[in-house]
Amino acid sequence: MRTIPALLWTSGAALCLVMSAAIAQTTDVAMAAPAELAAVTSHDSDGNPVNGRRVFLRENCYICHGGRAGGGMCPSFRDDPPDESDIDKVIEEGTESGMPSYRGRVTEREIEDIAAYFESLRTAREPTFTHWWEPGVPSR
Numbered sequence: 001m002r003t004i005p006a007l008l009w010t011s012g013a014a015l016c017l018v019m020s021a022a023i024a025q026t027t028d029v030a031m032a033a034p035a036e037l038a039a040v041t042s043h044d045s046d047g048n049p050v051n052g053r054r055v056f057l058r059e060n061c062y063i064c065h066g067g068r069a070g071g072g073m074c075p076s077f078r079d080d081p082p083d084e085s086d087i088d089k090v091i092e093e094g095t096e097s098g099m100p101s102y103r104g105r106v107t108e109r110e111i112e113d114i115a116a117y118f119e120s121l122r123t124a125r126e127p128t129f130t131h132w133w134e135p136g137v138p139s140r
Contacts, residue, residue: 050127052117055110057132069121081118
């Protein structure tokens with residue numbers, strides 16, 4: 001009868017060791033994640049499509065331009081993305097057809113990011129998350 005408790009203790013200890021190793025690996029990945037996230041979300045001279053998608057959602061652009069920027073009651077950006085200078089002008093000034101001005105609501109950096117998002121449409125780089133407030137880099 002004493003062999004069964006000893007066997008259970010040995011099995012329990014082995015299970016604890018395995019779980020500890022798994023937790024340690026998970027912690028290592030979690031600790032490495034911020035550096036990896038910084039590399040993916042860092043700004044380059046062409047803007048950041050992930051942040052551009054966040055701004056697109058945060059400012060409710062999807063209501064008129066569609067959830068994936070494919071149009072709706074306003075133009076689609078999926079087939080023919082506008083030039084960054086056009087994006088800057090329209091965001092800053094609005095349009096006669098009803099788009100309001102976003103001057104003071106978005107920064108120049110965010111406008112560059114929106115342009116990068118539009119350029120990423122229909123490519124492997126296109127971010128497709130649906131909630132702008134979610135932390136980290138969204139998965140496709």
